[in-house]
Amino acid sequence: MTGLSEAAIQERLREAMRAKATNQVMVLRSLVAAIKNLKIERRGAGGAGSSDLGEADITQLVRREIKQRDEAIGFAEQAARLDLVDKNREERAFLERFLPQALSGEELEAAIAKHHAAGATSIGVLMSRLKADFAARLDGRVASQAVREFLLHEKGGS
Numbered sequence: 001m002t003g004l005s006e007a008a009i010q011e012r013l014r015e016a017m018r019a020k021a022t023n024q025v026m027v028l029r030s031l032v033a034a035i036k037n038l039k040i041e042r043r044g045a046g047g048a049g050s051s052d053l054g055e056a057d058i059t060q061l062v063r064r065e066i067k068q069r070d071e072a073i074g075f076a077e078q079a080a081r082l083d084l085v086d087k088n089r090e091e092r093a094f095l096e097r098f099l100p101q102a103l104s105g106e107e108l109e110a111a112i113a114k115h116h117a118a119g120a121t122s123i124g125v126l127m128s129r130l131k132a133d134f135a136a137r138l139d140g141r142v143a144s145q146a147v148r149e150f151l152l153h154e155k156g157g158s
Contacts, residue, residue, distance in 0.1 A: 004055045004062070004098055004136065027065075027091050031098075034061045034077055041095045055100070056135035062137075073113065100136045108143060113149045123147050 009031055016024040037052060037116075038061060069092040076084035106132075115129045126147045130138055 004058050004100060006053060006058065009035070009058070009098070018075075020023040023090060024094060028095055028099070031061065031065055031095075034065065054135070059099060059140075060146075061145065062095055066092055066095050066099075102139055103134055103137050108146050109150070112147055116150065121151075123151065 010033045013025065013028040013032060013142060015042060016028055035058065038053060040059065071094070072088045073085055074086060076082075111130055112126060115126055120126045120129055123144070127140075127144060130143050130147075131140075
């Protein structure tokens with residue numbers, strides 16, 4: 001799915017409701033609720049006047065929902081509840097469709113090398129520049145590991 005936005009999620013929710021896809025409706029409603037909660041939280045914290053969330057914000061919420069499904073899968077496996085394991089795996093797969101295509105390893109390495117050559121030599125600076133460049137497509141955990149390996153290699157190779 002391209003162009004992740006509140007409107008796109010609302011439209012997908014309407015489609016799921018028309019199709020009577022109850023599992024998808026429940027997942028999408030929880031995502032809509034998470035979006036509303038984030039907007040309220042930002043308004044209460046004196047956030048910007050714009051009430052619309054960007055693609056990076058919504059992607060972060062989708063990733064959080066996926067992590068919740070992963071935790072639920074773990075607990076259901078411990079309790080030997082295969083029905084819940086299957087249900088959460090289906091929900092996780094459905095949510096993954098909303099994520100933008102992640103950066104390839106080559107794209108990430110090239111971006112790290114470019115920013116490093118431009119003077120960014122610490123993990124924090126490199127990560128902030130990568131987030132600025134790729135926002136929604138960047139998986140923070142993968143990027144952090146790639147930056148660490150790059151810097152380790154640079155120290156060893158220099």
